[in-house]
Amino acid sequence: MDDKKEVKVASPAKKACAKKACAKKPAAKKTAAKKPAAKKVAKKTVAPKKFVIQAAGSEVSYDAVVKKVNKAYKENIKTLEIYVKPEENKAYYFINGKDDGSVDLF
Numbered sequence: 001m002d003d004k005k006e007v008k009v010a011s012p013a014k015k016a017c018a019k020k021a022c023a024k025k026p027a028a029k030k031t032a033a034k035k036p037a038a039k040k041v042a043k044k045t046v047a048p049k050k051f052v053i054q055a056a057g058s059e060v061s062y063d064a065v066v067k068k069v070n071k072a073y074k075e076n077i078k079t080l081e082i083y084v085k086p087e088e089n090k091a092y093y094f095i096n097g098k099d100d101g102s103v104d105l106f
Helices: 012-019 062-072
Strands: 052-055 058-061 080-085 090-095 099-104
Touching: 052 062, 058 062, 062 080, 062 090, 062 099
Parallel strands: none
Antiparallel strands: 052 058, 080 090, 090 099
16 A cells, blocks of 8 residues: 655745744735815905095095995895995995995095
8 A cells, every 4th residue: 555645845934934923914905995075174254353445535434334324224134235436435335136325435
């Protein structure tokens, strides 16, 4: 009876690794890395603390013009647009997109 047994011989590199207790690292899973969603940065608008219109040696504040418009127009104001023309001494206003008028600046 001739029984031949196959003998596996480890390579010298594998023997060295076995002595150093090298362990095979599990294969890294390839997953699609999710990028964090881009944050939308809202731009901050800065309102001036004081807004003054000066013309012809006189001046008037923005708040005073708005008060004059509110006094002239007594109904419910949803939107307000003001256009200032110092050369005419007038502030023209449009209220709620349709009503218009003017007030004196100085």
